[in-house]
Amino acid sequence: AQKITQTQPGMFVQEKEAVTLDCTYDTSDPSYGLFWYKQPSSGEMIFLIYQGSYDQQNATEGRYSLNFQKARKSANLVISASQLGDSAMYFCAMRENQAGTALIFGKGTTLSVSS
Amino acid sequence: ETGVTQTPRHLVMGMTNKKSLKCEQHLGHNAMYWYKQSAKKPLELMFVYNFKEQTENNSVPSRFSPECPNSSHLFLHLHTLQPEDSALYLCASSQDGDIAGGISNTQYFGPGTRLTVL
Numbered sequence: 001a002q003k004i005t006q007t008q009p010g011m012f013v014q015e016k017e018a019v020t021l022d023c024t025y026d027t028s029d030p031s032y033g034l035f036w037y038k039q040p041s042s043g044e045m046i047f048l049i050y051q052g053s054y055d056q057q058n059a060t061e062g063r064y065s066l067n068f069q070k071a072r073k074s075a076n077l078v079i080s081a082s083q084l085g086d087s088a089m090y091f092c093a094m095r096e097n098q099a100g101t102a103l104i105f106g107k108g109t110t111l112s113v114s115s
Numbered sequence: 116e117t118g119v120t121q122t123p124r125h126l127v128m129g130m131t132n133k134k135s136l137k138c139e140q141h142l143g144h145n146a147m148y149w150y151k152q153s154a155k156k157p158l159e160l161m162f163v164y165n166f167k168e169q170t171e172n173n174s175v176p177s178r179f180s181p182e183c184p185n186s187s188h189l190f191l192h193l194h195t196l197q198p199e200d201s202a203l204y205l206c207a208s209s210q211d212g213d214i215a216g217g218i219s220n221t222q223y224f225g226p227g228t229r230l231t232v233l
Contacts, residue, residue, distance in 0.1 A: 004157075035221065043203055044117070045158075045224035052218065091158070095220065101146055101211055102171060103222055105158040 003027065004092050004106035012112050013082045020067070021077040021109045023092030031097035034075040036066065039089040039108070048090075051075055082113045118142040119225035121206050127231045128196065136191040136228045138206030146211045147189040148222065149181060152203040164189060165211055196232045203227045 005024045013019040025034065036048040051059045051066045059066040067076040079086055092106045119140045128134050140147060149161040163171035164183040178200075180192040189206055207222040 033218070033220065037224075043205075043227040043229065045205060045207070047221055047223060050218040050221060100171065101148075101163055101165065101209065101220070102160050102173075103158075107155075107157050 002106075003104045004094055006092055006106035006109050008109045009107075010110045010112065012114065015084060015113055015115050016081050018078060018080045019082055019111065021079070021090050021092075021111065023075045023077065023106060025073050025075060025092070025094050027073075027094065027096050029096040029098045033095045034066070034068070035093045035095070035103065036064070036075075036077045037091045037093060038086075039091060041088070045091070049077065079111075082111075084113050084115060087111060087113045117226065119206060119208055119223055121204075121225035121228050123228060124226060125229050125231075127233065128193070129233050130196060130198070132196075133192070133194040135193065136204055136206075136230075138189040138191075138225055140187055140189075140206075140208035140223075140225075142208055142210075142223060144208040144210045144223075145186050146209045147183060147186070148207040148209075149189065149191050150205040150207065150224075152205060152227070154202075158205065162191075193230075196230075198232050201230055201232045203229050 032053045034051045038046045049059050049061045049064045051068045058068050063080045065078045089108045091108045093103045122137045146165045150158045152158050160173050161175045162181040167183050182190040205227045206225045209222040
């Protein structure tokens, strides 16, 4: 079974609109962390936002927020006021406390922002 | 400015060549990682070094040989590769503490080396 599932291979949004990128995860570890990364065409993976399994509030970082629904095991990324520079691949990743330092990545979602 | 640098950025090699990828982190972290990113596949963890000691080897073929001389530098030595090894190779670093999964354990990535094996 996949540990991280991103069901949207591609998403299209217009500038200034908000967009939600879906991520569901599967773990039996009560302690884990969820990460979102952005990968532009240049290849570098850029860290965006983090949510810990024990965090009571949804994480926010500027225009990025994470809609964390623990019971549903979902950690969707919300990008508000999309910009052309947001066009990239977005990856959801999880790190389980019992599994050491490894990050498990989803397959990613390609976001295209148009003017 | 990126805290993790990788060289070369692009590499084309034949199957009989020997080459090395280099990664350097300027973040004072104690753990470093090699990932492989093939087309249409999730990132795959290859190796993990913590305090210069290899702590994970994710069933990687022996034609890939990692080296971590200190906590700031990580190499991936390549020899007799196959065309299916063509991929983007990403290096990352993190500061590992007592609680895994915390934000302090965030992995920061370099720009990657795009490898083509002919």
